[in-house]
Amino acid sequence: MTDNAQHLIDLTAFTADHCLKCNICTAACPVASITPLFPGPKTVGPQAQRMRLPGAPSPDHSIDYCSGCGICTLVCPHGVRVMEINTQAKAQMTATHGISLRNWFLSRNERWGRLGTPFAPLINFGLRLWLARWFAEKAVKISARAPLPRWAGYTFRGWWKKQVRQHPRPAPASDAQRVVYFHGCSTNTYEPHIGKLAVAVLEHLGLYVEIPPQTCCGLPAQSNGDFKAARRYARKNIAFLVDYARRGIPIVGTSASCMTAIKGDYQHVLGLDDPDAQLVAEHTYDFMEFLAKLHREGKLPTDFHPIERELPYHAPCQLKAHGMGRPALDVLDLIPGLRCWEIDADCCGIAGTYGFKAEKRAIAETVGKPIAEQVEAASAEVVVCDTETCRWQITSLTNATTIHPVELVAQAYGLTVDRYTPPVTARQM
Amino acid sequence: MTPQTVDVLVIGGGATGAAALYDLARRGVRALLVEQNDFTTGTSGRYHGLLHSGGRYAVRDPETAQECIAENTILRRITPFAIEDTGGLFVATLDDPADFPAQWVTGCAAAGIPTEQLTPEQARAQEPALTPNITAVYRVPDASVDSFDLIHGFIAAARTYGCKTLIYHRVTQLIHEGDTIVGARLEDTRTGATRIIHAACILNAAGPWVSVIAGLAGIAVEVKFDRGAMIAMNMRWVNTIVNRLRPAADGDILVPVGAVCVLGTTSVMTDHPDDYRIEPWEVSKILNEAEAVVPGIRYGRALRAWAGVRPLYESPAAHHNDTAGRAVMRTFSVLDHAALHGVRGLVTVVGGKLTTCRLMAEQTVDVVCQQIGVTAPCTTAREVLPGATTRYHRLDQRLHRLEHGETPGELICECEMVTRPQIEQAIAAYGDQPVALDDLRRDLRIGMGPCQGGFCSYRAAAILQEVKGHSALETNRAFAAFVRERYQGVRPLLWGHQLRQFYLDELIYRRTLGLDWLTGDYDPHENVYAEGDHD
Ligand SMILES: Cc1cc2nc3c(=O)[nH]c(=O)nc-3n(C[C@H](O)[C@H](O)[C@H](O)COP(=O)(O)OP(=O)(O)OC[C@H]3O[C@@H](n4cnc5c(N)ncnc54)[C@H](O)[C@@H]3O)c2cc1C
Ligand code: SF4
Ligand code: SF4
Numbered sequence: 001m002t003d004n005a006q007h008l009i010d011l012t013a014f015t016a017d018h019c020l021k022c023n024i025c026t027a028a029c030p031v032a033s034i035t036p037l038f039p040g041p042k043t044v045g046p047q048a049q050r051m052r053l054p055g056a057p058s059p060d061h062s063i064d065y066c067s068g069c070g071i072c073t074l075v076c077p078h079g080v081r082v083m084e085i086n087t088q089a090k091a092q093m094t095a096t097h098g099i100s101l102r103n104w105f106l107s108r109n110e111r112w113g114r115l116g117t118p119f120a121p122l123i124n125f126g127l128r129l130w131l132a133r134w135f136a137e138k139a140v141k142i143s144a145r146a147p148l149p150r151w152a153g154y155t156f157r158g159w160w161k162k163q164v165r166q167h168p169r170p171a172p173a174s175d176a177q178r179v180v181y182f183h184g185c186s187t188n189t190y191e192p193h194i195g196k197l198a199v200a201v202l203e204h205l206g207l208y209v210e211i212p213p214q215t216c217c218g219l220p221a222q223s224n225g226d227f228k229a230a231r232r233y234a235r236k237n238i239a240f241l242v243d244y245a246r247r248g249i250p251i252v253g254t255s256a257s258c259m260t261a262i263k264g265d266y267q268h269v270l271g272l273d274d275p276d277a278q279l280v281a282e283h284t285y286d287f288m289e290f291l292a293k294l295h296r297e298g299k300l301p302t303d304f305h306p307i308e309r310e311l312p313y314h315a316p317c318q319l320k321a322h323g324m325g326r327p328a329l330d331v332l333d334l335i336p337g338l339r340c341w342e343i344d345a346d347c348c349g350i351a352g353t354y355g356f357k358a359e360k361r362a363i364a365e366t367v368g369k370p371i372a373e374q375v376e377a378a379s380a381e382v383v384v385c386d387t388e389t390c391r392w393q394i395t396s397l398t399n400a401t402t403i404h405p406v407e408l409v410a411q412a413y414g415l416t417v418d419r420y421t422p423p424v425t426a427r428q429m
Numbered sequence: 430m431t432p433q434t435v436d437v438l439v440i441g442g443g444a445t446g447a448a449a450l451y452d453l454a455r456r457g458v459r460a461l462l463v464e465q466n467d468f469t470t471g472t473s474g475r476y477h478g479l480l481h482s483g484g485r486y487a488v489r490d491p492e493t494a495q496e497c498i499a500e501n502t503i504l505r506r507i508t509p510f511a512i513e514d515t516g517g518l519f520v521a522t523l524d525d526p527a528d529f530p531a532q533w534v535t536g537c538a539a540a541g542i543p544t545e546q547l548t549p550e551q552a553r554a555q556e557p558a559l560t561p562n563i564t565a566v567y568r569v570p571d572a573s574v575d576s577f578d579l580i581h582g583f584i585a586a587a588r589t590y591g592c593k594t595l596i597y598h599r600v601t602q603l604i605h606e607g608d609t610i611v612g613a614r615l616e617d618t619r620t621g622a623t624r625i626i627h628a629a630c631i632l633n634a635a636g637p638w639v640s641v642i643a644g645l646a647g648i649a650v651e652v653k654f655d656r657g658a659m660i661a662m663n664m665r666w667v668n669t670i671v672n673r674l675r676p677a678a679d680g681d682i683l684v685p686v687g688a689v690c691v692l693g694t695t696s697v698m699t700d701h702p703d704d705y706r707i708e709p710w711e712v713s714k715i716l717n718e719a720e721a722v723v724p725g726i727r728y729g730r731a732l733r734a735w736a737g738v739r740p741l742y743e744s745p746a747a748h749h750n751d752t753a754g755r756a757v758m759r760t761f762s763v764l765d766h767a768a769l770h771g772v773r774g775l776v777t778v779v780g781g782k783l784t785t786c787r788l789m790a791e792q793t794v795d796v797v798c799q800q801i802g803v804t805a806p807c808t809t810a811r812e813v814l815p816g817a818t819t820r821y822h823r824l825d826q827r828l829h830r831l832e833h834g835e836t837p838g839e840l841i842c843e844c845e846m847v848t849r850p851q852i853e854q855a856i857a858a859y860g861d862q863p864v865a866l867d868d869l870r871r872d873l874r875i876g877m878g879p880c881q882g883g884f885c886s887y888r889a890a891a892i893l894q895e896v897k898g899h900s901a902l903e904t905n906r907a908f909a910a911f912v913r914e915r916y917q918g919v920r921p922l923l924w925g926h927q928l929r930q931f932y933l934d935e936l937i938y939r940r941t942l943g944l945d946w947l948t949g950d951y952d953p954h955e956n957v958y959a960e961g962d963h964d
Contacts, residue, residue, distance in 0.1 A: 007726075051824055053825045054668060056825055059832060062832055
């Protein structure tokens with residue numbers, strides 16, 4: 001038992017106790033309805049949980065097909081943490097049978113992002129060669145059709161260091177003006193413009209941005225069952241962030257999935273519910289959630305320039321898991337002329353690293369189909385979405401450009417950054 | 430019907446009767462076992478599930494303690510398929526008498542029960558659910574034993590020697606020839622048909638009903654009835670058996686069995702053997718006592734409650750003022766009615782534990798053999814039972830088999846992971862005998878999980894209809910009977926989780942399927958679920 005859980009009953013595994021077998025989760029699971037290989041959340045979750053002997057070798061098999069999207073946990077009316085139970089069972093399976101080379105590789109995206117940066121042009125070219133993808137599929141079982149990011153060729157952190165050096169900022173009068181920005185790996189190496197825009201928006205709001213050292217949130221390792229690595233990442237991040245949390249400084253991030261990890265998974269999946277982890281979780285916000293909160297408190301300037309567009313928005317599963325509604329839509333609604341509508345689909349199919357796996361690619365594509373259909377029906381060229389892998393997946397399914405909501409906010413504030421063209425102004429109606 | 434003749438007729442398909450049948454079989458005796466219901470429906474199907482190390486009796490009842498540790502060792506050897514070696518802990522808390530552990534350790538040593546002292550930290554590392562208020566803790570060789578498996582094991586083994594069984598037949602009369610019992614009249618409890626069995630000797634292993642059988646021979650056997658309640662929790666809160674280290678009292682023991690953890694028991698004197706009432710104070714008492722050892726457990730999901738009746742017997746020779754349930758010794762007595770009452774052809778065994786069923790069988794069969802002139806000695810302690818098949822003695826086995834395609838087919842009981850082919854096979858095993866859904870429950874565990882039959886009852890009923898070709902009305906009645914039986918066990922626990930579950934089940938069965946109408950005995954004043962429970 002971890003320090004803070006008073007009784008076993010507070011632990012994830014014991015939430016299986018609440019299951020009434022109602023099948024609401026099974027009906028909502030995007031994977032169970034597509035493949036007979038996966039019997040569904042109720043079966044592999046609370047039902048199987050009663051049969052798992054702590055410390056014994058894993059009896060599981062089909063749980064590997066759970067994408068970890070978390071929809072089951074979200075819809076369960078009785079508080080069963082189904083996805084969390086599943087993820088823990090997957091970790092036990094990995095502990096029993098070992099991690100595959102492919103899953104190990106996918107778990108360490110942080111490393112590849114960093115190491116690849118200096119060779120960006122070469123890698124970006126190489127990875128788009130048909131032969132290379134075919135080889136990756138055959139050799140390491142990474143689907144040849146999976147969406148791959150492009151290395152930016154520089155890192156967000158590198159940019160930030162230079163920025164701070166070149167434009168020293170006066171320290172703020174109080175901690176109330178400070179904010180910590182958690183960029184995540186993808187912003188650091190593939191999409192630094194999102195970080196740059198996030199910083200621009202926060203500074204526009206009069207906040208003093210701090211970007212402490214940080215590492216991968218651990219989610220890729222966690223969802224591939226490598227809890228050892230995931231806990232290592234999590235502990236490092238908690239150590240980097242806890243001082244800020246103690247001082248009441250909010251921690252905001254533009255990757256909705258990294259933020260779910262810090263807010264919930266560290267405790268409920270990885271079992272790190274010590275006071276430090278809890279403190280960090282309590283002070284962590286998704287970027288758009290943070291803006292919506294400021295708005296509710298009357299602290300968000302709404303002097304937005306109009307953006308005359310109608311854009312589809314997809315709420316990633318990981319964002320839904322925060323249980324905070326759709327803050328991106330709430331904030332984007334404040335921009336005159338902009339009408340964002342939510343795509344009626346639960347999941348895009350990618351679920352972190354799931355849709356990259358050769359044996360799961362077809363499932364991931366079928367899961368994401370309703371998104372593709374609605375985007376196509378609306379002839380939309382731009383789709384808004386808060387999480388990077390979902391954006392890549394949507395791009396691969398639709399050919400639309402995908403953007404983070406912060407891009408629209410920055411644009412409406414009239415903010416821009418170097419080496420970036422706002423995708424929306426270019427094609428204003 | 431022409432009377433059938435056997436050497437020995439065993440009455441009672443509980444642990445004692447089953448072990449006796451096997452013992453007789455090994456001594457080359459042609460025996461028939463008769464049981465009024467299905468196997469394991471008496472006390473043996475209503476017990477706590479503990480293969481005692483004897484620790485519980487070490488201070489007050491050294492004889493039972495010695496029997497337990499000896500038989501514990503033997504059963505582990507001969508019936509490994511029915512036993513999960515969970516090990517056991519005896520835990521004293523701040524609330525328990527401080528001088529008791531020392532007495533207990535001495536008692537265990539005298540009885541030959543191995544104990545090993547642990548630090549509270551070691552105990553909590555092994556069982557994180559345990560209270561931090563531990564003052565002393567010891568490890569003992571307790572285990573959990575599945576009585577369905579155990580009894581089926583003995584029966585299957587006896588069959589390999591040619592012995593026979595007859596279930597759903599009740600002994601209604603004993604046939605006398607002068608001072609000798611020469612046979613019994615049996616009634617088929619499902620059809621009402623009767624038949625006569627002649628036997629050189631009758632072995633009365635009717636559990637709490639032994640005095641009814643003895644009464645048929647005109648013999649008075651004074652049995653006291655001691656009722657005890659148990660509660661199964663939905664999850665395994667502990668994976669080791671946990672006993673309270675204090676003088677035996679209510680709610681002392683937590684037993685992990687299969688997917689659940691059984692808490693109990695109480696001890697209430699009652700005046701008849703079929704008293705399965707559970708009073709609200711018993712439920713509170715059991716949960717509160719468990720809470721003292723495993724904090725938080727009271728807020729967990731209580732799945733099902735049931736009660737069993739211990740027949741307590743003290744031979745008129747023994748002398749005792751104390752008459753309360755726990756004060757009476759838990760050892761057993763073999764009554765040779767020839768010697769005691771001048772009636773030949775009937776031997777009764779009464780009292781004891783499930784843990785000591787083999788020993789009880791051995792000593793009773795010794796007396797029976799003496800009466801019928803068989804000299805072969807008991808050999809049941811020697812080897813693993815032949816012919817027994819494992820059902821599920823390890824918790825994760827069902828899931829593993831299901832997940833690895835070893836039990837293909839549709840999943841019918843989702844909680845206990847029972848598939849359609851398994852149900853069809855179990856039905857087929859009854860041949861042309863009638864089968865109730867409750868029989869399948871005992872065979873496969875259907876309907877024993879958290880939803881208590883909420884989702885499998887109607888599916889299993891449909892399969893039964895298909896295989897057996899029953900009429901719709903028969904099927905609906907069988908289905909309603911099963912739902913009602915499941916409800917009985919949930920009734921004392923209708924709060925929180927189980928109330929919510931019950932409501933959902935009720936919506937499915939009564940509101941959606943209209944079960945009351947389906948059975949053809951709908952009466953707006955009669956309530957199928959809450960029989961007699963309304964004003
Ligand atoms: C609450 C409780 C908890 C217990 N916990 C434990 C424990 O944890 N460990 C342990 O070792 N022991 C325990 N015991 C004791 C144990 O359950 C019994 O000692 C054991 O089950 C007795 O088995 P049996 O075969 O003698 O009796 P039963 O199992 O009662 O079998 C008698 C059978 O005879 C049948 N019968 C009766 N009359 C007739 C008739 N006229 N015709 C045909 N058949 C008839 C009945 O239907 C019944 O099936 C517990 C007992 C109780 C009550
Ligand atoms: S996490 Fe997603 S894929 Fe996994 S069981 Fe739940 S709903 Fe299904
Ligand atoms: S986990 Fe929740 S939603 Fe799924 S069956 Fe159980 S109670 Fe229903």
